[in-house]
Amino acid sequence: MNALVNELDQASMKEWFEHMHRTPELSMQEEKTAEYIAGLVRGFGYEVETGVGKYGIVASLTVGDGDNAIGLRADFDALPIEEVNALPYKSSVAGVAHLCGHDGHTTMLLGAAKYLAEKKNFNGTVRLIFQPGEETMQGGPAMIEDGLFERFPVDAVFGMHNMPGLELGKLYFTPGEVMAAVDNWEVEITGKGGHGAMPELSIDPVVAGSSLVMALQTIVARNVSPANRAVVTVGAFLAGNAGNVIAHSAILRLSIRTTTPEDRVMVLHNVRRLVATQAEAFGCTSEIREGVAGAVLVNDAAETEKAAEIARNAFGEDQVVFPGPTYLGSEDFAFMLQKQKGTYCFLGNGDTKMVHHPEFVFNQDILPIGAAYWVALTEGHLR
Structure with missing residues (x-):
């Protein structure tokens, strides 16, 4: 997997991440962020549908003759919090900042998207679901109500979140009820x-x-x-x-x-x-x-085990924790898991301030790890 990490376009990932971090937008107001994301994936060669649930984006790529499809979801809204970090790419918007890491989540999916489009080492359809409005629990339901899974069918859907306090770069998988x-x-x-x-x-x-x-x-x-x-x-x-x-x-x-x-x-x-x-x-x-x-987030047991096994094969046994922790935090990805089987995992952000803290910093070292996980998951599901 180190080889795959090195093959990812990490320079572009850094550029995408820092651009989104400097220009945050609040939940269900992410018009410019959505335009930025759509432009990138369209340039990679994906078939892109915008305006799904207001600012949601679904980018699809089919390779080969496989009938199976996988959905990978990332969120891209920011929080109404003033950032106090002295970063060269600090938020330029007063009172608004990416202090939950959604800019990082979207960057990881973009990194995987570019690699998958270039290598085409899968057989079937990958659908990238870029979701607005997670912080207010609006974006997931809005995309579902707008026909997300009817218009863009998938066999399973997957999500991921960085988590401070968990060991840097490790992936954590838990079947069943994970978030409140x-x-x-x-x-x-x-x-x-x-x-x-x-x-x-x-x-x-x-x-x-x-x-x-x-x-x-x-x-x-x-x-x-x-x-x-x-x-x-x-x-x-x-x-x-x-x-x-x-x-x-x-x-x-x-x-x-x-x-x-x-x-x-x-x-x-x-x-x-x-x-x-x-x-x-x-x-x-x-x-x-x-x-x-909101809704309780419930991971499908079989899909969680399968995802964890793919991660073990990709990163090594010592980089995967199963079962992982559960939290009283909430996620509107729970609504997607009510409609389609799948799983939601955590990626350790190391010893940093907790998400939603004005001094939270997303560790850019995990960007290629998250992207590599999305690639391994796609290639593992769509053989």
Whole structure:
């Protein structure tokens, strides 16, 4: 496999990666990124369909007379976070950055795409699925609703994500449930604004919201079995702009993650209950705005074992971990796995800050490893 890694166009991969890192776009706003990706794969010789689920791209290449088809998926949206790294290719967009590594995921798939088109060492059809809007759980469902698997049929579909904390360059495969379902909700608590020196004339939504933040933490602690896993995170609390002003309203943004259908129903019910009762207890009103619901990501056991075996043959036994870890993080690739069998693996990013951290750095050393895995997987499936 070292020979294959060396055959990949690593100079171009570095150029593609750094370009996308400098020019990030938020979920479902990735118009220029999509144009950039489509132009590259079209230049490699793929048949390219754009606008699948708004900005999604499917690039197909058929070699030989084989009837089988494989789908390889990479995401390309960025996060609404200010990057603080001092990189020569640092994000040039204020408040937006590729701090989850989706630019790296897309680069790995582009590297594999170029190699596969040049060598044509497979028999069948490879479909490259470049997906927008993963961070908001919108892109996968949008592409599926737009006829992804009906218009571009595949026998199996595969995804991959870099992961800080896992050994650099190693691949991790786990059958069954690997990532949690997520519900991203926004709660607005409305009180009565006023002067900070006259609280008796106001109804303070910040106090109500603060009480709600603490109350929400009891849901998992006292309702979810210790044998299961779940989390309710309040990631944003937005209210007011001055210390001497009592805000009229407060907004809380929640990330709710569960791993069983029963726990999801129960946890969401309790979130609704506590939002209503906590707001009422402080004389406020409340409104919940529910986002796109996530799903538990479940890897097909047979496809996971097959992918792991292909990786062992390509990289060596010591570079593959089976079974690997599971996470309470979420992925809208879960929706694709509900429609088609396949698997989702992790590629170790080494000892770096966690994804979504303002100092996260995608390790470019794993770009050719990820690309080589996609090549080996394609050639292994389409013999």
